Amino acid sequence: MGQKLELVKNAAGRGIPAIVNGQQTVPYKGVGKHKPTGSKTAVPVRSCADYPADGNKIQPSLKAALEKCGLKDGMTISSHHHFRNGDLVMNQVFDIAAGLGVKDLVWFPSAAFPCHEPLIKHLENGVIHHIEGSLNGPLGKYASEGKMKGLAVLRSHGGRWQAVQDGEVHIDIAVIAAPTADSFGNATGDRGPSACGLLGFGLVDSLYADHVIIVTDNLVPFPCVPWQIQGNNVDYVVVLDKVGDADKIISGTTQLTKSPDRLYIAELTAKFVQAAGIMKDGFSFQAGAGGTSLAFAIYLKKFMQEKGVKARFIRGGSTKYLVEMLEEGLTDYILDGQTFDLEGVRSMRENPGHVNTSPFTSYNWHGKGNFASLLDVVVLGATEVDVNFNANVVTHSDGMMLHGIGGWQNCLFSKCTILPIPAFRNRVPIIVDKVTTLVGPGELIDVIVTERGIAINPLRQDLLDATRDSGLPIRKLTEIKTEVDDLVGGAPQKPRFTDEVIGVVKWVDGTVLDTIFKVRA
């Protein structure tokens, strides 16, 4: 549908709607500028008198559990995305809702994947009003084409915790798929036939939702240990044949890059980290699961071995590469928010040094600190950067909203944030005058590494000084941009948008950072 809305300018100079899905917005005020007032959301007090004394909360079916939760029109249903593209639960949930004649639901996943494409029919038939959460692939395209009734609201992992905690999103029913659980509702992701590692993205749902359903395919006698989700927050337990497709749980982004350019960028990034003096005993780093990030970790590991340097902790998304570093004694801990392969799952299950975390510990901006700002260096991707170091991860150069934010915004708070990106993709330059969608403010992005050189944010004189004599190709970002533009014959063509709003990007503090528009057909 897209919505023609009046826009107000926020502190980043972006026009944002004053009302989103019926709620008043707060415009972005600048990094660290919005000070929250008030209290965390109030959760109803329950009584054990209303729960079975023997602890057995099993319902005969998902339908029965949803009915017990009082499923009705307009409710918000949440879920986590630890099964990624292998989720087998949420399509069922909305099919059941459709069967019950329920309308206008809001789906509030931590992320949606291509496997959720069947939900488009429920967006069409009115069972789902809109989706608030990262929309990867087909659902993102659907929204970008202006077909979703409500606006997409894109939040970081930390922003999702903040929104629930602060009461901006009220979850009526949380459906938490769990690889192993007991009848009391204790649940874990680190074991069972659909093991996905951890359930951290569903933790906030379990704490704040009015009703919580655990759905599992591996019921064990009480107690299910560890209890990543605590049964004391759970209303009902449902046992299905299969909750996740193990083959598809593994992230599609954990393939090491084979591109010589990207390998070079990864190596350059690792060299930068070493040259800047960041790679020293007791340091910490985080690198995502993209091909370049993985390659970075492998180069860095080599340098660490050469210099005899040991990290205090590495933040995952964990992969077999990080697990090897833990097992070879190159780090004391992996602090993991999401396991990306089965070695990550095994390690989390077996190794006390492989610790499961949640968006609360790692990313929530509205807490008493979080782990993200303690990182010495973090390596992230981007679809676009601009000459002011602002970056975009949610829209492509054609304006289509195809990616979620993930932990990306939260990670920007590290002591050194590096974006290793190719200078162009499919002949489209990645360095632009102004990012299509502002997702990360430039003041938080310290270094951009391309195959044509390394650009350091002028705000980081310390990094400029530290690497001046490193022999690394340190260049001005504008210089790299001009070179690339010349090569492809001018700056990239701007995506063509209508003036209809289809979504907004939230900042980590719940304010609105930017607006996403309907793409012109």
Add this chain to the structure above:
Amino acid sequence: MGQKLELVKNAAGRGIPAIVNGQQTVPYKGVGKHKPTGSKTAVPVRSCADYPADGNKIQPSLKAALEKCGLKDGMTISSHHHFRNGDLVMNQVFDIAAGLGVKDLVWFPSAAFPCHEPLIKHLENGVIHHIEGSLNGPLGKYASEGKMKGLAVLRSHGGRWQAVQDGEVHIDIAVIAAPTADSFGNATGDRGPSACGLLGFGLVDSLYADHVIIVTDNLVPFPCVPWQIQGNNVDYVVVLDKVGDADKIISGTTQLTKSPDRLYIAELTAKFVQAAGIMKDGFSFQAGAGGTSLAFAIYLKKFMQEKGVKARFIRGGSTKYLVEMLEEGLTDYILDGQTFDLEGVRSMRENPGHVNTSPFTSYNWHGKGNFASLLDVVVLGATEVDVNFNANVVTHSDGMMLHGIGGWQNCLFSKCTILPIPAFRNRVPIIVDKVTTLVGPGELIDVIVTERGIAINPLRQDLLDATRDSGLPIRKLTEIKTEVDDLVGGAPQKPRFTDEVIGVVKWVDGTVLDTIFKVRA
């Protein structure tokens, strides 16, 4: 001081004050009868912008941290009792408050011990107005003599969680002593020179207090793993030379009884559990740290070995006896709320099957179930029982309030609650017509085991049937009482009270179960 207050009758027929320490009370309505309404207490939303980005929350002294928290007249200061009689922190806290000229504080510990006797001077000089929490020993005597300004409010471990969660008690500053912590405030009890096992009694404080201070004598580099207390809830960290006296951390109640009578009672209890069919594969039990309870566990272990029976889980307070059972494969798990000796601490640190719990998982009545009601059998102590199976654990036969409730009330919800108690102590009969202080309603107490026979609550026809032909000395409780009274020459003399109220006993749902009066001099 003691207070002459108008009393209203509650559902147990006990007179209770309508107002306690300025707050309206809810009279006890019966087991499971009081249904809470409303929401959990609202905690202020914080922002990372107000906390150090490098995660270092260390303050130079306890005084500095308390001042940063805005310590002022009338505030409520909380603490946990995992150091038991070896706590070295809380006397310092109130000395500092006295030095700062602060008055009328409320101390809200999970329990006070004889080591806190020095606080009597702060009760006298007005620094502390009153103490809400279990008062063991000298402070209990002080209160019972009517010397404390406010009323003592005795709560179970679960009731303490409920009171904080529901907003009945607002904690201004939580002081959480921790055997190991990092500068971000992550903290654990399972390691360090003052290791005490876990910090579960301080968990609710960390979640709901306005300000949280971690006090440690063993600072480790971030991350402190495990983080039993999460730094994301912590405001300040203070490092002292010593936070706990390791020798005194060990519970004084973990000595195995040598009394032939009590050993006999313990054996009889274990025999009953076997005869009633409770001791079977996959069962669960909880036994406290008292001498008789320990002896019970040792007898039960022997019977389990003889029959080849394995438990699914044992609830601690853990001791070396339970640890042996875990290590010998007689149980899959110890679910532990409090370690009572150093073997318990070691096991919790090393054994993934030795799991730390909190009053939230185990005892909180205002949750979606808790672990206590899942227990097949629990063995507890009592100072008195009456002919209706009501029991008392807080006052002695002389009326003095010398014990806290601990998890006792919460444990009554097990499938079979057994009180093994001697029929008399120091020639005072323990079975009375009416308990001095009602702490546990008789309908929840299933079996009383004395050296003169086993009495089964008539409500438990199933247990009467199961043990009819067991050869065990099953008798009527009144019959045992008459026999004991005859032996000592009549029913015990009633304690002599004034009509001045000095405290109340809360039920697990926050209602008031009974009143404690000032003892006549």
